[in-house]
Amino acid sequence: MPLLEVNNLTKHFPIRGGILNRVVANVQAVNGVSLQIEKGETLGVIGESGCGKSTLGKTIIRLLDATAGTVRFDGVETTQLSHAELMPMRRRMQFIFQDPYSSLNPRMTAEQMLREVIRFHDVVSAEATADYIGELLETVQLRKDARHRYPHEFSGGQRQRLNIARALAVKPDFIIADEPVSALDVSVQAQILNLLMDLREKFDLTLMFVSHDLKVVEHFCDRMVVMYLGTVVERLSCDDIYAQAKHPYTRALLKSNPINDPDERGELFILEGEVPSPRNPPAGCPFASRCDQVEERCLSERPPLVQLNDSQQVACWAVPAGS
Amino acid sequence: MSTSPATSTAAEVALSVRNLTTSFRTDRGIVTAVEKASFDLHRGEALGLVGESGCGKSVTSKSIMRLLPEHITRYGKDSEVMLGPDNLMGYSGRQMRDIRGNRIAMIFQEPMTALNPVFTVGWQLDEALKYHTKLGRSERKRRVIELLDMVEIPSPEKRYSEFPHQLSGGMRQRVVIAMALACEPEILIADEPTTALDVTIQAQILKLMNDLRERTGTAILLITHDLGVVAQTCDRVVVMYAGQVVEQAPVRELFHNPSHPYTRALLRSIPRSGKKERGKRLATIDGIVPSLTNMPPACRFADRCDCREDRCTAEPPHLVQLNEDRSVRCHFPVHSD
Numbered sequence: 001m002p003l004l005e006v007n008n009l010t011k012h013f014p015i016r017g018g019i020l021n022r023v024v025a026n027v028q029a030v031n032g033v034s035l036q037i038e039k040g041e042t043l044g045v046i047g048e049s050g051c052g053k054s055t056l057g058k059t060i061i062r063l064l065d066a067t068a069g070t071v072r073f074d075g076v077e078t079t080q081l082s083h084a085e086l087m088p089m090r091r092r093m094q095f096i097f098q099d100p101y102s103s104l105n106p107r108m109t110a111e112q113m114l115r116e117v118i119r120f121h122d123v124v125s126a127e128a129t130a131d132y133i134g135e136l137l138e139t140v141q142l143r144k145d146a147r148h149r150y151p152h153e154f155s156g157g158q159r160q161r162l163n164i165a166r167a168l169a170v171k172p173d174f175i176i177a178d179e180p181v182s183a184l185d186v187s188v189q190a191q192i193l194n195l196l197m198d199l200r201e202k203f204d205l206t207l208m209f210v211s212h213d214l215k216v217v218e219h220f221c222d223r224m225v226v227m228y229l230g231t232v233v234e235r236l237s238c239d240d241i242y243a244q245a246k247h248p249y250t251r252a253l254l255k256s257n258p259i260n261d262p263d264e265r266g267e268l269f270i271l272e273g274e275v276p277s278p279r280n281p282p283a284g285c286p287f288a289s290r291c292d293q294v295e296e297r298c299l300s301e302r303p304p305l306v307q308l309n310d311s312q313q314v315a316c317w318a319v320p321a322g323s
Numbered sequence: 324m325s326t327s328p329a330t331s332t333a334a335e336v337a338l339s340v341r342n343l344t345t346s347f348r349t350d351r352g353i354v355t356a357v358e359k360a361s362f363d364l365h366r367g368e369a370l371g372l373v374g375e376s377g378c379g380k381s382v383t384s385k386s387i388m389r390l391l392p393e394h395i396t397r398y399g400k401d402s403e404v405m406l407g408p409d410n411l412m413g414y415s416g417r418q419m420r421d422i423r424g425n426r427i428a429m430i431f432q433e434p435m436t437a438l439n440p441v442f443t444v445g446w447q448l449d450e451a452l453k454y455h456t457k458l459g460r461s462e463r464k465r466r467v468i469e470l471l472d473m474v475e476i477p478s479p480e481k482r483y484s485e486f487p488h489q490l491s492g493g494m495r496q497r498v499v500i501a502m503a504l505a506c507e508p509e510i511l512i513a514d515e516p517t518t519a520l521d522v523t524i525q526a527q528i529l530k531l532m533n534d535l536r537e538r539t540g541t542a543i544l545l546i547t548h549d550l551g552v553v554a555q556t557c558d559r560v561v562v563m564y565a566g567q568v569v570e571q572a573p574v575r576e577l578f579h580n581p582s583h584p585y586t587r588a589l590l591r592s593i594p595r596s597g598k599k600e601r602g603k604r605l606a607t608i609d610g611i612v613p614s615l616t617n618m619p620p621a622c623r624f625a626d627r628c629d630c631r632e633d634r635c636t637a638e639p640p641h642l643v644q645l646n647e648d649r650s651v652r653c654h655f656p657v658h659s660d
Contacts (some may be wrong), residue, residue, distance in 0.1 A: 048521035049492075155611055156376075185375035185548060190592035190605035197602065212521065215551075219594035219601055239598045256526035258551030260593055262574045265555050270530055271523040274491050 002036035003206050009033045009069035011059045028278050029055040031230035042207040044221030052230040053210045057176045061093050091121050094167035098179035100159035104151040110162055111147040117169045140165040157188035176208045214257045226250045229286035237311040246319045249287045293318045334365035337542040338510050344399030345386045354615045356382040360568050362561045369543040371557035379566040380546050384512050389419050425455045428503035432515035434495035438487040444498050445483035451505040470501040493524035514546045529556050562586050565623040572649045582651040584628045630655055
């Protein structure tokens with residue numbers, strides 16, 4: 001049984017307007033997303049801004065309430081749980097945010113921040129808390145004297161380490177990391193990715209890694225789902241994405257990603273046009289307006305996510321099942 | 324300019340930066356953000372200026388444009404920014420205004436903040452032409468629409484009277500590029516022009532900049548932290564670390580055969596593609612960038628360097644010319660394998 005099972009998850013944000021302040025439209029941020037994450041696996045969620053990848057993460061963890069669909073975590077359906085019922089689940093699922101600074105309270109020291117989480121969830125006894133904080137800081141490779149410092153006294157990479165320590169404080173099974181290294185320089189990014197890889201192994205963590213950076217996802221994740229305009233267009237293993245990718249959007253993403261080799265400087269691949277508005281998504285395939293293999297059917301009928309083989313699913317009319 | 328025979332074979336120099344030192348007066352004393360940076364930008368080339376946050380790459384570009392707050396900024400006495408025969412360092416504010424947007428234009432990272440939200444796209448493009456050219460009103464309008472068309476904005480006549488918020492991020496960056504190109508500058512300084520954009524849009528903008536460079540011969544100084552972007556677009560690269568230029572090389576040589584240990588470490592820390600690489604630990608650079616207020620007296624990278632020797636902490640290395648088009652600031656440059 002997968003640790004996390006998301007079925008047909010939908011999140012719409014209403015737009016109100018007019019003198020009666022009625023709902024005039026919906027921003028369809030996440031539209032019927034289904035995915036599973038096995039225990040111990042790292043799933044990458046990749047897509048461009050506005051594709052709904054962050055909303056998906058926040059809805060799974062119930063920082064946002066789903067409009068429709070279900071989330072089963074370790075067999076428990078969480079979308080309908082009350083606040084009190086949710087608390088034990090929260091201890092098992094944690095979230096790491098993109099911006100390491102704005103997700104830390106500027107008026108609290110590292111110790112105060114960690115203590116708050118540990119005491120709230122009663123992870124260890126009051127007497128053991130101080131030692132446990134020291135242990136956590138060591139786990140994320142921060143110096144012992146870091147505990148008395150405020151967020152502004154840390155560098156960006158150290159702040160992200162502190163965020164990771166806070167997520168780990170409750171001993172979770174599952175962590176959603178939303179662009180955890182996007183705000184960092186490459187050399188610091190490498191440090192944080194190494195740390196996450198070590199921790200993943202040490203604590204047997206299951207991760208959902210939300211990112212726009214293909215290189216990072218390919219390196220760090222076991223499988224990935226590619227999102228476009230609130231839907232999953234492809235799910236594939238990270239083993240050999242360049243050979244495997246079938247969906248025209250995934251292929252376009254791969255080709256527009258600049259390669260770190262001046263010898264492979266080709267004509268840059270250009271995907272024309274822009275993402276349609278999620279307020280009024282097209283009836284057919286969401287990618288139809290930019291796709292070079294578009295057929296008549298793509299404009300009227302939305303392609304379902306079809307299983308190609310054990311590790312791959314594609315939502316595209318042009319990709320025949322079993323290919 | 325030096326009289327070395329080597330430079331005569333090189334392409335014509337459009338902009339020459341010599342010993343650029345920029346310091347700021349702060350509460351904690353004088354802070355030097357850029358120290359003795361020297362490089363040439365050749366006509367029609369794309370030069371990448373790379374480095375991590377705080378290395379001084381943006382301060383370098385703003386010093387060239389003299390966009391830093393005058394009352395707290397000090398430039399070194401021997402600092403030169405040569406545009407043709409003229410040293411821009413000696414220019415007055417009024418003289419600089421004739422240069423900016425006319426002979427040297429700049430594109431910033433965030434297109435929304437570079438555009439004025441309360442004026443139409445057409446009005447903002449028109450402003451540069453009104454200031455720098457003698458064209459009449461209808462000629463200017465024709466030119467603005469031509470510019471919008473050149474940066475491949477669909478239905479430019481319609482966009483002319485729209486406001487920045489009505490455009491997407493990619494379209495806004497196109498408008499900013501159109502504005503920068505309005506007076507056909509000799510030099511375009513692009514400070515992280517695609518960092519705020521998605522990859523598919525980034526590819527569109529990079530291609531546009533490449534095409535325009537080929538068509539107009541404008542030299543581009545591309546400031547970025549993204550080595551992938553550099554590999555795909557630049558001819559030569561200047562690497563900065565902690566306020567100093569540490570290496571200069573043609574793009575192929577830099578990627579295949581970096582001389583400075585920092586450049587090598589930086590290249591190694593990027594996740595690589597392929598099944599074999601997956602889940603492997605990435606190479607990192609130990610420690611953090613030294614603080615501007617407390618720079619090591621000798622080599623600034625010494626603390627973090629894996630080829631450090633005694634000399635590195637005793638004596639500051641100078642930027643040494645390795646051959647005609649390569650230079651490195653290191654006592655023990657990495658040799659090719």
